[in-house]
Amino acid sequence: MKKLLATSSAALFLLAAGSASAQQASFGSTKLTAGMHLIKAEVAANNPQRQQGLMFREKMDSNNGMVFIFDQASTQCMWMKNTLLPLSVAFIDDDGKIVNIEDMQPQTLESHCSKKPVRYALEMNLGWFKQKNIKPGTTIEGLQAAK
Numbered sequence: 468m469k470k471l472l473a474t475s476s477a478a479l480f481l482l483a484a485g486s487a488s489a490q491q492a493s494f495g496s497t498k499l500t501a502g503m504h505l506i507k508a509e510v511a512a513n514n515p516q517r518q519q520g521l522m523f524r525e526k527m528d529s530n531n532g533m534v535f536i537f538d539q540a541s542t543q544c545m546w547m548k549n550t551l552l553p554l555s556v557a558f559i560d561d562d563g564k565i566v567n568i569e570d571m572q573p574q575t576l577e578s579h580c581s582k583k584p585v586r587y588a589l590e591m592n593l594g595w596f597k598q599k600n601i602k603p604g605t606t607i608e609g610l611q612a613a614k
Contacts, residue, residue, distance in 0.1 A: 492516040499534065499589070499609040501601050508534040508589065510613050521590060522549040532591040534613055543588055544580040547571050553593035558585040563606045568596050586610075 494509040494516060507530060511517045517535050521527070537543060545556050551573050557565045558581035569579035570593055581588070587610055596602070 492519045494533070497534065497609060497613040499607055499613070501599065501605055501607050504530070504599050504601070506530055506532055506589070506591070506607075508532045508613070510534055510536065512536040512614065520545075520550065521552060521554065523551065525551055527552060527592055529592065529595070532589055532595070534610070535588040535590070536610075536614055537586055537588075540584040540586045542581050542583070543585050544578040545569075545571065545588060545590070546578055547573055547575045550574065554590045555593050555596050557589045557591075557596055557601070557607070558582070559587040559589060559607055559610065560584070561586045563587075563608060563610050565596075565601070565603050565605050565607065567603055568601075570594070 492515045494511060496507060496509050499506040499508050509532075511520055511533055520535070521533055540561055543558060547554070553573050554571045555568055556571060556579060557568045559565055560583065566585055567582045571577075571579050587607075589607060
């Protein structure tokens, strides 16, 4: 009986693990530009994708990121729950202009918010914007095609 119970518990665990991975959101991708810099961005355009974001990722190539597209412009906030990578996020208005950039540390619950209503947020590896001299006011091209 104990062996049967242990086998059943193991089977339930594997079943639960399988269904959890089946619930992982899948992302399309798009190409964005910031001046001469090309960005390959995964697109998070619906609630399940935006909720998952870059959680549990252990690495990301240097010019890769994730663009979050929101249904309408409003104040947006990001946090780093279950996110293993240190990231910088650029909050971007409807016209593609960066409003503000915030640095975020892994696995924290601190909110990082846009200073004005925005339609997009672009997450890149920590310091990417600073290394490329990309600042508030810079235009990110290609966002309209990402929808």
